[in-house]
Amino acid sequence: MTGAAGIGWYGVALAIVGGALRVSTPYLFVSLGEVLTEKSGRVNLGLEGTLLMGAMTGFAGATLTGSPWLGVLAAGAAGAAFGLLHAAICNLPRVNDIAVGIALFLFGIGLAFYLGKPFIAPRAAMLPALPLGAWSDEPAVRAALEISPLFLIGAALAVALQWGIANTRLGLLLRMAGESADAARALGRSVNAIRTLATTAGGFLAGVGGAFLSLYYPGNWNEGLSSGQGLMAIALVIFARWSPLRCLWASLLFGGASALGPALQTVGVTSGYYLYSAAPYLLTLVLLVYSSSTRHALSGAPSELSISR
Amino acid sequence: MRSTSGSAVDRTGLTGSAAAQPAHRASSWPVARVYVEPLEALVLSAGALAVALVLFGVFVALGGRNPLAVYSALYLGGFGTRFSIEGTLTQASPIILTALCTALPARVGLLVIGAEGALVIGGLCAVLVATAVATASPWVGTLAALLGGALAGALWIAAAGALKHWRGVNETIASLLLNYIAIALFNHLISGPVRDFSQTLKAQSWPVPDAFRIGSIPGWSVHWGLVIGVCICIILFVLIRHTTLGFSMNVLGGNRRAAQVAGLPIGRLVILACLMGGGAAGLAGAIEVLAVHGAASESLIVGFGYTGILVAFLARQNPLAIVPVALLVGGISASGGLLQRRFDMPDATTQVLQGLIFVCVLASNALAGRWRWFARSP
Numbered sequence: 001m002t003g004a005a006g007i008g009w010y011g012v013a014l015a016i017v018g019g020a021l022r023v024s025t026p027y028l029f030v031s032l033g034e035v036l037t038e039k040s041g042r043v044n045l046g047l048e049g050t051l052l053m054g055a056m057t058g059f060a061g062a063t064l065t066g067s068p069w070l071g072v073l074a075a076g077a078a079g080a081a082f083g084l085l086h087a088a089i090c091n092l093p094r095v096n097d098i099a100v101g102i103a104l105f106l107f108g109i110g111l112a113f114y115l116g117k118p119f120i121a122p123r124a125a126m127l128p129a130l131p132l133g134a135w136s137d138e139p140a141v142r143a144a145l146e147i148s149p150l151f152l153i154g155a156a157l158a159v160a161l162q163w164g165i166a167n168t169r170l171g172l173l174l175r176m177a178g179e180s181a182d183a184a185r186a187l188g189r190s191v192n193a194i195r196t197l198a199t200t201a202g203g204f205l206a207g208v209g210g211a212f213l214s215l216y217y218p219g220n221w222n223e224g225l226s227s228g229q230g231l232m233a234i235a236l237v238i239f240a241r242w243s244p245l246r247c248l249w250a251s252l253l254f255g256g257a258s259a260l261g262p263a264l265q266t267v268g269v270t271s272g273y274y275l276y277s278a279a280p281y282l283l284t285l286v287l288l289v290y291s292s293s294t295r296h297a298l299s300g301a302p303s304e305l306s307i308s309r
Numbered sequence: 310m311r312s313t314s315g316s317a318v319d320r321t322g323l324t325g326s327a328a329a330q331p332a333h334r335a336s337s338w339p340v341a342r343v344y345v346e347p348l349e350a351l352v353l354s355a356g357a358l359a360v361a362l363v364l365f366g367v368f369v370a371l372g373g374r375n376p377l378a379v380y381s382a383l384y385l386g387g388f389g390t391r392f393s394i395e396g397t398l399t400q401a402s403p404i405i406l407t408a409l410c411t412a413l414p415a416r417v418g419l420l421v422i423g424a425e426g427a428l429v430i431g432g433l434c435a436v437l438v439a440t441a442v443a444t445a446s447p448w449v450g451t452l453a454a455l456l457g458g459a460l461a462g463a464l465w466i467a468a469a470g471a472l473k474h475w476r477g478v479n480e481t482i483a484s485l486l487l488n489y490i491a492i493a494l495f496n497h498l499i500s501g502p503v504r505d506f507s508q509t510l511k512a513q514s515w516p517v518p519d520a521f522r523i524g525s526i527p528g529w530s531v532h533w534g535l536v537i538g539v540c541i542c543i544i545l546f547v548l549i550r551h552t553t554l555g556f557s558m559n560v561l562g563g564n565r566r567a568a569q570v571a572g573l574p575i576g577r578l579v580i581l582a583c584l585m586g587g588g589a590a591g592l593a594g595a596i597e598v599l600a601v602h603g604a605a606s607e608s609l610i611v612g613f614g615y616t617g618i619l620v621a622f623l624a625r626q627n628p629l630a631i632v633p634v635a636l637l638v639g640g641i642s643a644s645g646g647l648l649q650r651r652f653d654m655p656d657a658t659t660q661v662l663q664g665l666i667f668v669c670v671l672a673s674n675a676l677a678g679r680w681r682w683f684a685r686s687p
Contacts, residue, residue: 095671095675096671098481109660110657110658110662114654114658114661117657228489232486275493278493278494281486284486289478292478294477
């Protein structure tokens with residue numbers, strides 16, 4: 001993005017594309033995790049806490065083992081543990097899943113800051129970048145097209161999930177728990193077990209998304225690392241109408257919106273910096289208002305979901 | 310709002326209508342379920358608190374510290390000395406009001422978590438109003454600034470309620486997004502249009518006139534905002550318990566269908582609850598500005614709104630119970646400094662404890678209604 005100033009407004013567009021590719025990855029992983037969870041009929045509003053736990057664990061893991069990929073794995077494990085905790089509490093009778101999510105959101109942030117205190121450092125072993133822009137001589141193009149392997153993994157995962165949820169036995173079970181718990185029970189399936197599995201897997205993905213924050217971009221661990229990506233991802237899922245593939249496009253859109261402020265700053269537009277930083281939130285709210293209705297559930301929403309009705 | 314007809318249903322082809330399930334229908338407007346009898350609520354909350362404290366003890370013991378010493382420091386830092394009690398009361402004052410921002414909409418079945426945004430907007434508008442009426446007499450100026458802040462917060466949260474009622478937008482997500490939008494708006498204004506450029510170290514707004522500042526309760530270094538908060542809680546408790554309006558709100562929160570059948574003005578009740586809750590949070594921001602900071606700055610954004618959610622749930626959305634619970638949670642927050650100094654613990658320690666308490670309180674709902682003894686008690 002450093003070269004953008006030299007090439008003017010073309011650079012702004014390029015910086016937004018680059019930013020979209022870079023910033024979208026945590027959105028993508030968290031929203032895919034949330035899709036899995038919500039398809040099973042539960043909402044996990046605590047993924048912001050999970051994201052930060054993942055970021056902290058990933059950074060600590062990479063620092064301690066020296067391998068960023070082990071850090072990613074550790075982050076996933078921490079996220080899965082948080083998902084399991086959410087599921088275990090929600091399996092109790094008369095417990096509200098949204099409220100538990102808020103509680104785990106606060107708990108996860110506190111725990112990440114507490115355990116991460118000794119690890120606050122400028123750098124750990126970073127994830128490598130794939131220089132897909134190497135063909136170009138323009139440094140801005142190269143910077144924009146430097147892509148994290150995690151983004152490609154996430155994109156592949158979105159396609160795989162899209163296919164898997166629609167076409168596999170496991171996907172059918174997942175949808176059944178989300179669309180009609182009674183039907184699942186009638187077939188002798190444990191709704192709680194399916195939801196526990198889905199929430200745990202969703203937590204794993206959110207944890208990996210956190211590892212991207214601390215190990216790739218911005219690539220350090222501090223207490224201001226996440227600016228609510230985990231929360232926005234939940235709104236993003238509604239926007240993507242519970243489709244993993246649409247989550248991919250929505251993540252790119254959100255990433256681009258997040259990159260708007262910094263990109264404009266590079267060409268000297270600094271006055272409305274904070275307002276531009278509100279762009280993704282405003283975008284989410286507008287889209288939410290646009291797509292909601294009082295007369296029917298959101299199209300594509302799992303019927304058992306409390307948040308969509 | 311509730312109808313699940315349309316494309317959402319029947320994608321598995323296994324069932325006719327998912328709406329034919331009384332058990333999960335109740336979860337559509339979920340918060341009402343936390344109402345339990347007062348005595349049972351007290352026992353459950355106290356039990357959850359005890360479990361959370363034990364878990365926290367295990368947690369600090371794993372970190373190689375003596376849990377008993379940490380407990381005693383928690384007590385000392387929150388309630389042990391006059392100085393710490395004053396700190397606790399000052400912390401509790403905004404939390405009491407932000408908790409109302411979750412508790413009041415919860416009475417009509419909404420789960421609103423937008424207190425942080427309403428507080429920030431309230432603080433900002435208090436500054437704007439105070440600047441606009443800078444020549445007014447002290448009492449009038451203070452009152453105008455407080456009302457301005459409360460009104461701004463009220464409208465901010467009412468927007469979430471209105472979107473819920475007329476557009477079916479999930480109020481939890483909407484209020485959360487409004488938090489971020491409020492903070493962005495706040496940062497934009499205090500770093501430019503309303504910035505006090507004589508302050509070079511940090512971005513803060515114009516100061517409120519000194520004459521409008523809220524002072525301390527005589528003999529204490531605690532500002533009058535605490536008294537305002539407690540009075541509002543008492544008034545709202547009476548309103549909810551002993552008026553037709555409160556009864557209507559409880560009916561709506563308990564059973565939306567019954568409220569519809571009874572012909573209650575659902576839209577008006579929803580908006581009113583949001584107005585009152587948001588007004589309380591906006592007032593919290595105005596009081597923080599007028600009594601503590603003297604200007605709107607980033608010091609307002611310290612998570613009072615999020616702590617308020619915890620307090621509201623621990624108090625089981627009861628305005629009167631919010632006061633002691635806010636004192637307790639405020640005490641935990643206030644003891645953070647002592648824990649940091651004495652045990653070299655991170656400042657997030659109190660956040661961990663609060664998170665544990667929140668989780669335990671929610672899990673304790675699973676036990677509500679289990680004991681017949683409570684059902685028989687008057």
